[in-house]
Amino acid sequence: TSGSVATSPIDSSDDAYSIPVSIGTPAQVLNLDLDTGSSDLWVFSSLTTASEVNGQNIYTPSKSSTSKLVSGATWKVKYGDESTSSGVVYTDKVTVGGITASSQAVEVAKTVSASFTSNSDIDGLIGMGFDSLNSAKPSAVPTFFDNIIGNLDSPVFTADLKHNKAGSYDFGVIDSSKYTGSLTYVAVDTDPGYWKFTSSGYGIGSAAFKSTSVVGIADTGTTLLYLDTAIVKAYYATVSGASNSATYGGWVFKCSATLPNFVFGVGSAKITIPGSYINYSPVTTGSSTCFGGLQDSTDIGINIFGDVALKAAFVVFDGSDTPRLGWASK
Numbered sequence: 001t002s003g004s005v006a007t008s009p010i011d012s013s014d015d016a017y018s019i020p021v022s023i024g025t026p027a028q029v030l031n032l033d034l035d036t037g038s039s040d041l042w043v044f045s046s047l048t049t050a051s052e053v054n055g056q057n058i059y060t061p062s063k064s065s066t067s068k069l070v071s072g073a074t075w076k077v078k079y080g081d082e083s084t085s086s087g088v089v090y091t092d093k094v095t096v097g098g099i100t101a102s103s104q105a106v107e108v109a110k111t112v113s114a115s116f117t118s119n120s121d122i123d124g125l126i127g128m129g130f131d132s133l134n135s136a137k138p139s140a141v142p143t144f145f146d147n148i149i150g151n152l153d154s155p156v157f158t159a160d161l162k163h164n165k166a167g168s169y170d171f172g173v174i175d176s177s178k179y180t181g182s183l184t185y186v187a188v189d190t191d192p193g194y195w196k197f198t199s200s201g202y203g204i205g206s207a208a209f210k211s212t213s214v215v216g217i218a219d220t221g222t223t224l225l226y227l228d229t230a231i232v233k234a235y236y237a238t239v240s241g242a243s244n245s246a247t248y249g250g251w252v253f254k255c256s257a258t259l260p261n262f263v264f265g266v267g268s269a270k271i272t273i274p275g276s277y278i279n280y281s282p283v284t285t286g287s288s289t290c291f292g293g294l295q296d297s298t299d300i301g302i303n304i305f306g307d308v309a310l311k312a313a314f315v316v317f318d319g320s321d322t323p324r325l326g327w328a329s330k
């Protein structure tokens with residue numbers, strides 16, 4: 001089998017990308033953030049503390065004839081942005097892009113942190129990282145990808161994220177109409193459970209490409225691109241008036257600035273991020289100071305190729321026995 005689901009940016013800054021996910025019988029459709037940087041499928045629900053729900057769609061297990069409580073199971077996740085959620089576990093029928101997992105573990109939130117409450121566009125996450133990252137106790141539960149992979153024509157899903165418009169995630173098929181040129185594959189280190197790979201270098205604007213190994217993760221659940229200090233400083237040195245602001249917690253510049261393109265290497269291939277993608281958004285609504293889409297990864301401890309990078313490419317997440325990532329321009 002194979003399938004495809006449209007994914008849309010939740011706002012004009014492409015802060016996150018959601019997909020419709022059908023849960024239960026009859027179907028309850030929630031808009032989930034497909035997150036290759038984590039491995040829990042969790043949802044706002046009828047069990048979520050009422051004061052922590054603010055406009056999200058909720059999953060009500062008691063209204064689904066196919067829901068089952070997983071007795072004794074709990075979960076709790078904490079993300080790199082310090083956001084958290086936790087609760088209990090049901091199994092139910094879950095369908096994404098026409099592909100169904102008949103008994104998917106659906107982690108039902110009893111509590112969520114403020115940043116989830118304040119984001120009415122996201123009703124939960126669907127983790128597409130490796131099962132080792134799953135937070136369920138006393139034992140981990142499989143991701144949606146893990147549950148369907150055996151039924152897929154090819155053990156892959158692909159990401160075609162776009163700036164300010166709908167893109168798609170495909171399952172079980174690589175649609176060559178969605179990219180230009182050829183795919184370049186790179187090895188994935190699945191420890192500790194991210195889609196972790198080594199980029200072959202970078203280029204800033206028209207400057208010479210710098211061949212150097214940059215280890216990072218392909219993370220659809222992170223908005224920005226986070227790289228080593230030296231690369232980030234070299235990039236903003238070309239942007240007049242840019243500064244690393246303690247006030248705003250990162251590199252900022254005048255919104256009117258012209259930003260150079262940023263190229264990252266995958267093997268012998270090169271992916272070009274248009275400079276405009278690195279003008280992320282005003283620091284506060286209406287400000288003429290803008291926050292950069294490329295930021296320093298030092299405090300994170302790992303480089304993250306988030307949506308700013310991913311939306312410049314077509315990416316194959318290959319879950320075969322030797323997992324790998326395929327990258328192409330588009």
Ligand SMILES: C[C@H]1CC[C@H](NC(=O)Cn2ccnc2)CC1
Nearest residue numbers: 035079080081082083221222300
């Ligand atoms: C400083 C960076 C900030 C962004 C961090 N990314 C995440 O937390 C991804 N995520 C998943 C659910 N909610 C957010 C990575 C560190």
